[in-house]
Structures are given as C-alpha cells and as structure tokens.
Amino acid sequence: MTPRLIQDLSTLACFLLGSAPSFAGTLTWDFTYSGSGISASGVLTTSDTLDAAFGGYDILSVSGERNGDSITGLAGPSGAITLSSDGEVIFDNVLYQSGAQVDYWGLYFGTASSGDFNVYYDNNVYYEFSDAAGLGTAPGSQVNFSATEVPEPATLGLLGLGLAAAGLIRRRKAS
Numbered sequence: 001m002t003p004r005l006i007q008d009l010s011t012l013a014c015f016l017l018g019s020a021p022s023f024a025g026t027l028t029w030d031f032t033y034s035g036s037g038i039s040a041s042g043v044l045t046t047s048d049t050l051d052a053a054f055g056g057y058d059i060l061s062v063s064g065e066r067n068g069d070s071i072t073g074l075a076g077p078s079g080a081i082t083l084s085s086d087g088e089v090i091f092d093n094v095l096y097q098s099g100a101q102v103d104y105w106g107l108y109f110g111t112a113s114s115g116d117f118n119v120y121y122d123n124n125v126y127y128e129f130s131d132a133a134g135l136g137t138a139p140g141s142q143v144n145f146s147a148t149e150v151p152e153p154a155t156l157g158l159l160g161l162g163l164a165a166a167g168l169i170r171r172r173k174a175s
Contacts, residue, residue, distance in 0.1 A: 025049070027057060028150040029095065031064070033119060035143035038128055040066035040117075044107075044147060046095050051079050054103070056094040062109045070112040075131075081105055088131050089118045101147050102126070119145055 027048045032041040042064015046057035058078040064071045076082050078093035091108035095101055106120025108131075115132030122139065129140030 026060065029147045030150055031062075031145070031147040033126065033128065033143045033145040035128065035141045038067065038141055038143055040064065040071070040128075042071055043150075044095060051094055053079065054092060054094045056096040056103070059093040059095050059107060062107070066111050066114065066117065069114045072110045072112055075108045075110040075116045084108065084116070084131065086131065089116070089129065091118055091120075095147060097149070100126075101145060119143065121145075 025048050027046045029044040029046065030041070031044050034040070042062060044059055045061040046059050048057070050056065051058050059074065060078060062071055062074055074093055075089075076084060076091060076093065081090060081092050083090050089108055090105055092103065092105035093107055094103060094105070095107070096103070100121040102119055102121050104120055104122055106118050108116065108118045110116045115130060117131065118129040118140070120127055120129065126143050126145040127140040128143045129138060
C-alpha cells in the first residue's frame with residue numbers, strides 16, 4: 001500500500017468516526033411485537049451498562065408505532081419498579097440481551113391516541129396490557145416480542161473500510 005493510500009484511508013476513518021452520531025453511553029435496539037390484532041415496532045434506546053439492581057439495560061427512550069398509532073415515549077421512569085400514576089401498572093423499563101427480553105415488570109409506553117401499554121413477560125409468555133382497559137383485563141393479550149441491537153454507524157463504516165483495504169492489498173499482491 002502506498003503512503004498516499006494509507007493517508008487517504010486514515011482520513012476516511014477519521015471522517016466516519018467524526019460524522020457518526022455520538023450517543024455516548026447508549027445502545028440502540030429495533031423492537032417488534034405482534035399478537036391477535038396487535039402490531040407494534042420501533043426503536044428503543046438503552047443505557048450501555050447493565051443496571052446494578054436488575055442486570056439489564058435501562059430503557060431511556062422508545063419511538064415507533066402500535067397499530068398505526070405513534071408511540072410518544074416512555075410512560076414512566078426506568079430502572080426502578082414503579083407504580084403508574086393511575087395505579088394500574090407496575091413497571092421497570094429494563095431490557096435484557098438474552099432470555100426473556102423484558103421481565104415481569106416490562107416496558108411501559110404511551111401512544112398518541114390509544115393510551116398507555118405495558119409489554120411484560122410472565123410464565124414463558126409475553127403479554128401486552130392496555131392501561132386504558134383497566135385492571136380487570138389482566139393478563140392482557142399474548143404477543144411475540146423481540147428486540148435486536150443495532151450496530152453503531154461508525155462500527156459499520158470501519159468494517160467497510162477494513163474490507164476495502166483488504167481488497168486493495170489482495171489486488172496489489174495479485175498484480
């Protein structure tokens with residue numbers, strides 16, 4: 001590799017790292033869940049360190065849609081078992097990387113017009129409980145839930161840069 005090419009690749013790497021959004025201390029996750037008449041998907045942002053009390057990642061924000069209705073955000077704090085303001089839901093807003101991805105306390109979020117929802121895990125089944133439906137509707141509707149971590153843009157850029165450099169080195173050796 002020529003010194004000029006190495007310099008160009010270094011400049012490109014610095015540009016990729018510098019232009020990537022900087023959310024120090026956070027992880028991004030795509031989530032989806034569905035069940036009978038229910039379809040929701042979006043993005044969760046979590047802390048990047050495990051919560052000392054629960055061993056999962058505190059959910060810091062949520063966005064997306066549930067049955068076409070915009071998710072407006074978390075309906076309460078993260079990292080502590082909390083009772084909702086109307087007294088109908090207990091939640092902790094913690095996400096786990098393996099096994100059940102939300103626990104018995106679950107993810108609690110609000111929507112623009114449909115109310116608040118709690119997605120939780122109990123006895124090997126995920127459920128969605130509608131806060132608007134009231135306590136008499138527990139356990140809620142059975143759903144399939146999954147969350148997948150999204151790689152950081154800078155990581156993907158550096159991977160691409162490394163593959164390009166490896167290709168150039170191979171091409172150079174072949175000629």
